[in-house]
Amino acid sequence: xxxxxxxxxxxxxxxxxxxxxSLIQIAIRRYLRHRMAVFGTFLLLGVILFIxxxxxxxxxxxxxxxxxxxxxxxxxxxxxxxxxxxxxxMKTAILGTDISGRDVFIRLIYGGxxxxxxxxxxxxxxxxxxxxxxxxxxYFGGWVDGILSRITEVFLxxxxxxxxxxxxxxxxKDTATVELFGRTLSxxxxxxxxxxxxxSWMPLSRIVRSQVLSIKEQEYILAARAIGVRNFAIIFRHLxxxxxxxxxxxxxxxxxxAIITEAYLSFLGFGVQPPTATWGNIIDGARGxxxxxxWLWVFPGSMIVMTVLAINFIGxxxxxxLDPRSIE
Amino acid sequence: xxxxxxxxxxxxxxxxxxxSVFVFFLIRQAGDPFAGRILEAGTSAExxxxxxxxxGLTDPVWLQFIHWYLGDDWYQRDLSGDGEPDTFGRRQxxxxxxxxxxxxxxxPVVKTIRRFLPWTLLLGATALTTTIVFGVAIGxxxxxxxxxxxxxxxxxxxxxxxxxxxxxxxxxxxFIFSVKFREWGLPYLPTGGxxxxxxxxxxxxxxxxxxxxxxxxxxxxxIAAYSRFIxxxxxxxxxxxYIRTAxxxxxxxxxxxxxxxxxxxxxxxxxxxALDIPxxxxxxxxxxxxFSWPGxxxxxxxSLNQLDPPILLAFTLFVxxxxxxxxxxxxxxxxxxxxxxxxx
Numbered sequence: 001x002x003x004x005x006x007x008x009x010x011x012x013x014x015x016x017x018x019x020x021x022s023l024i025q026i027a028i029r030r031y032l033r034h035r036m037a038v039f040g041t042f043l044l045l046g047v048i049l050f051i052x053x054x055x056x057x058x059x060x061x062x063x064x065x066x067x068x069x070x071x072x073x074x075x076x077x078x079x080x081x082x083x084x085x086x087x088x089x090m091k092t093a094i095l096g097t098d099i100s101g102r103d104v105f106i107r108l109i110y111g112g113x114x115x116x117x118x119x120x121x122x123x124x125x126x127x128x129x130x131x132x133x134x135x136x137x138x139y140f141g142g143w144v145d146g147i148l149s150r151i152t153e154v155f156l157x158x159x160x161x162x163x164x165x166x167x168x169x170x171x172x173k174d175t176a177t178v179e180l181f182g183r184t185l186s187x188x189x190x191x192x193x194x195x196x197x198x199x200s201w202m203p204l205s206r207i208v209r210s211q212v213l214s215i216k217e218q219e220y221i222l223a224a225r226a227i228g229v230r231n232f233a234i235i236f237r238h239l240x241x242x243x244x245x246x247x248x249x250x251x252x253x254x255x256x257x258a259i260i261t262e263a264y265l266s267f268l269g270f271g272v273q274p275p276t277a278t279w280g281n282i283i284d285g286a287r288g289x290x291x292x293x294x295w296l297w298v299f300p301g302s303m304i305v306m307t308v309l310a311i312n313f314i315g316x317x318x319x320x321x322l323d324p325r326s327i328e
Numbered sequence: 329x330x331x332x333x334x335x336x337x338x339x340x341x342x343x344x345x346x347x348s349v350f351v352f353f354l355i356r357q358a359g360d361p362f363a364g365r366i367l368e369a370g371t372s373a374e375x376x377x378x379x380x381x382x383x384g385l386t387d388p389v390w391l392q393f394i395h396w397y398l399g400d401d402w403y404q405r406d407l408s409g410d411g412e413p414d415t416f417g418r419r420q421x422x423x424x425x426x427x428x429x430x431x432x433x434x435x436p437v438v439k440t441i442r443r444f445l446p447w448t449l450l451l452g453a454t455a456l457t458t459t460i461v462f463g464v465a466i467g468x469x470x471x472x473x474x475x476x477x478x479x480x481x482x483x484x485x486x487x488x489x490x491x492x493x494x495x496x497x498x499x500x501x502x503f504i505f506s507v508k509f510r511e512w513g514l515p516y517l518p519t520g521g522x523x524x525x526x527x528x529x530x531x532x533x534x535x536x537x538x539x540x541x542x543x544x545x546x547x548x549x550x551i552a553a554y555s556r557f558i559x560x561x562x563x564x565x566x567x568x569x570y571i572r573t574a575x576x577x578x579x580x581x582x583x584x585x586x587x588x589x590x591x592x593x594x595x596x597x598x599x600x601x602a603l604d605i606p607x608x609x610x611x612x613x614x615x616x617x618x619f620s621w622p623g624x625x626x627x628x629x630x631s632l633n634q635l636d637p638p639i640l641l642a643f644t645l646f647v648x649x650x651x652x653x654x655x656x657x658x659x660x661x662x663x664x665x666x667x668x669x670x671x672x
Binding site: 036150153154156157158159160161162163165166167169170256260263264267268270283286287290291294297301304305308309311312313 | 343346347350351354355357358359487488490491492493494495496499500502503507606607609610613614617618628629632635640643644647648651652
């Protein structure tokens with residue numbers, strides 16, 4: 001970067017030596033120059049704004065309430081405010097209702113919260129597991145690596161979606177609810193988070209392991225070991241900071257993948273169960289009726305694509321910004 | 329080379345065994361296939377317990393595993409309920425090619441699979457061919473004029489496609505090409521199954537027409553991935569010295585691109601194709617379910633809904649076997665075409 005400044009304005013640069021930028025400052029500058037990443041950031045902020053502001057205006061119980069009349073109402077139809085329509089009050093279903101007469105607009109708001117929350121928490125589990133397994137396998141090598149690598153290979157041999165479908169076949173039959181952060185949710189939410197988390201750590205553990213294999217041969221690790229630093233400290237103080245960049249990128253992209261995975265499971269009926277909404281299980285209601293219930297897949301579908309697209313752009317920008325080899 | 333191949337195959341065998349153990353316990357936890365039977369009319373509790381004993385579900389877990397592997401035709405069970413073993417089992421075990429008998433369909437799993445597998449192979453092969461043809465063509469075109477309007481459109485489109493679940497692509501393509509085209513009076517594509525059930529047998533045209541939309545859904549995301557891959561790989565090669573030399577000595581651009589550049593840029597494609605087989609398989613699960621395509625993916629979802637462990641076991645094992653074999657082939661082919669790979 002200093003070269004750029006010198007080339008463009010040599011005299012000024014010579015007069016006042018620019019302050020050297022920290023690594024984080026360089027990364028932020030690079031990120032902001034990545035147009036797609038900036039676009040993705042704003043897109044994601046928009047989605048987050050929609051699902052947070054929306055929940056200030058509507059209660060979740062409104063979205064979970066079924067109606068006796070006004071089922072499968074197209075967008076813009078007048079529907080009753082309460083279940084039986086006793087009060088006589090009506091309101092407009094902005095994005096229509098589903099097969100049980102639930103308001104799709106409100107479900108989109110609360111479903112989005114669940115979908116994104118599932119994405120973030122399951123990735124947290126996957127990243128923790130993948131990082132620890134990768135670090136341990138790479139650092140200790142030998143039989144430890146042997147065992148951990150075999151486990152990774154076994155998990156990788158069965159495509160994640162198929163593994164998840166088998167595992168969730170049992171759990172998705174659970175109709176119980178659970179109280180979480182003051183909300184009543186279907187217990188399947190917790191199962192799905194755990195299942196996705198425990199079945200998507202493998203790619204990251206491979207990345208971390210291969211990074212550690214090359215880093216641990218460097219002199220500063222040898223030096224640390226020579227002065228008697230414990231393995232635990234070497235791993236977490238010397239190795240981990242040096243593999244953070246690929247972990248951050250993989251974690252970001254992983255949130256998008258997890259959101260899509262949840263959508264697959266819920267769409268096939270093995271995911272989060274009603275009344276709790278997710279973008280995926282709203283779309284499930286459109287199966288077999290894509291023409292006369294188009295609002296049940298067009299709107300949640302667009303939300304999924306927008307969110308995942310934004311996350312992918314951000315991940316792409318982070319990859320460029322955090323890559324120490326990319327010099328501009 | 330031969331030694332390398334032998335060693336890789338030998339390494340795959342214990343891995344496959346580990347996978348089979350994992351798969352066995354994975355399917356076991358899916359539940360008791362006879363749990364729903366008690367509700368059926370004419371089934372007494374005694375019948376049920378007899379059926380469960382005959383299926384070997386009352387045996388200890390380790391014994392069930394051995395029976396799954398080696399069969400139980402050497403093992404006597406007590407079916408009459410008098411406390412003395414009296415009847416030999418009939419299974420031969422997976423090592424002898426017997427995948428058991430489907431609980432819900434009442435036929436050998438091998439027979440079921442033989443009926444469903446060809447449709448998946450047909451869909452998979454069509455989708456794979458489509459992916460390679462379009463992925464390579466789009467990627468090459470984009471790489472010849474990087475950052476042109478065409479390249480930028482392709483980049484944006486592939487980003488959007490990456491971010492779209494297969495089922496949305498399927499729903500969208502059905503909505504446009506089947507529902508809307510019909511509304512607009514255009515020639516539209518039929519969906520669902522492999523042929524019109526009213527017409528009796530499936531003709532070639534029937535199947536071909538109904539193959540188009542599932543293929544599009546299955547291939548779209550992969551085309552995006554492959555075109556990105558080919559573009560990057562081509563850009564790498566096009567900037568190398570030997571391409572500059574080829575241009576300098578006056579070769580036609582077409583010849584340089586097609587012969588010199590593409591040949592080298594397409595090597596990694598071999599590994600990509602082999603490693604992508606699992607992606608096609610899990611994609612098939614979703615696509616076949618949406619389009620009622622009678623392949624392995626639909627069989628899997630149906631068996632999951634009805635809880636049919638022998639079929640689930642066979643399917644999962646089949647998938648894992650395919651994945652491991654393809655990884656093996658990818659490694660070997662790569663070592664074979666690229667002499668720089670060390671045989672270690």
